Amino acid sequence: MAQFEALYGRWCRSPAGWFEVVEFALIGPELVYESIDKVRLIRERLKTAQSWQKYYADARRRDLEFEVRKVxxxxxxxxxxxxxxxxxxxxxxxxxxxxxxxxxxxxxxxxxxxxxxxxxxxxxxxxxxxxxxxxxxxxxxxxxxxxxxxxxxxxxxxxxxxxxxxxxxxxxxx
Structure with missing residues (x-):
């Protein structure tokens, strides 16, 4: 889950989704494609960070066993x-x-x-x-x-x- 989604409970809309298709001509397609690439890069790095966090958490995790006691x-x-x-x-x-x-x-x-x-x-x-x-x-x-x-x-x-x-x-x- 992305940090934005965890915090706000919904998907983060990228800057590419902020504009209508007709506005592409005004802003320039290079800027839109560049922002889409940066959003993709951010998502990949977040996934990498999450996978490293999971790896470290799983390495320290151990199964707990409880013994039955007479109480x-x-x-x-x-x-x-x-x-x-x-x-x-x-x-x-x-x-x-x-x-x-x-x-x-x-x-x-x-x-x-x-x-x-x-x-x-x-x-x-x-x-x-x-x-x-x-x-x-x-x-x-x-x-x-x-x-x-x-x-x-x-x-x-x-x-x-x-x-x-x-x-x-x-x-x-x-």
Whole structure:
């Protein structure tokens, strides 16, 4: 494909095609034939350049071969974890050297059939009041039973509505 055609999406009209046949007499047939020869020479040199580019590209080109790799593993899970899909992509798995002491039985964790459990607050550790533009937001630091981080800040009004038994009759000091 010629560069002009690649750039503009159509053939380049040579200067010979710019003129009507009747205009040949005005310009002179030598000029028209000379421009046609130059266009022919340009096309030949473009073809030569393209063939050299193809030669160099083909010399460096090599066929790619890919090997098939195993990217999924199927785990053998205990019967109580049957609802979990047992096939995992390798990017989701991490190498773990198990410690038999740290393995907990799944019966005592309170795991439901859908493998979820309810976090249970154990104690209120702290209380803080944040002042916004027009109101105050009271938060309490709650220590949870199964949470890895241990404690989180929660809105006091929400915690009182769900776990009123944790709040003492005397308020926290501010």
């Amino acid at each position: 999924a593993y199927e785990l053998e899970l205990p019967s109580e974890l049957a609802p979990i899909h047992a096939v995992f992509h390798v990017s989701m798995l991490k190498k773990c050297i198990g410690d038999p002491v740290s393995i907990l039985p799944s019966e005592g964790l309170g795991v439901d059939e859908n493998l979820s459990y309810e976090e249970v607050p154990v104690d209120m550790l702290d209380r803080q009041v944040k002042r916004l533009r027009n109101k105050e937001v009271v938060s309490v630091k709650v220590f949870w039973r199964n949470l890895v981080e241990g404690a989180t800040w929660e809105v006091e009004a929400d915690m009182k509505s769900r776990y009123h038994h944790l709040f003492p009759s005397t308020p926290f000091p501010t």
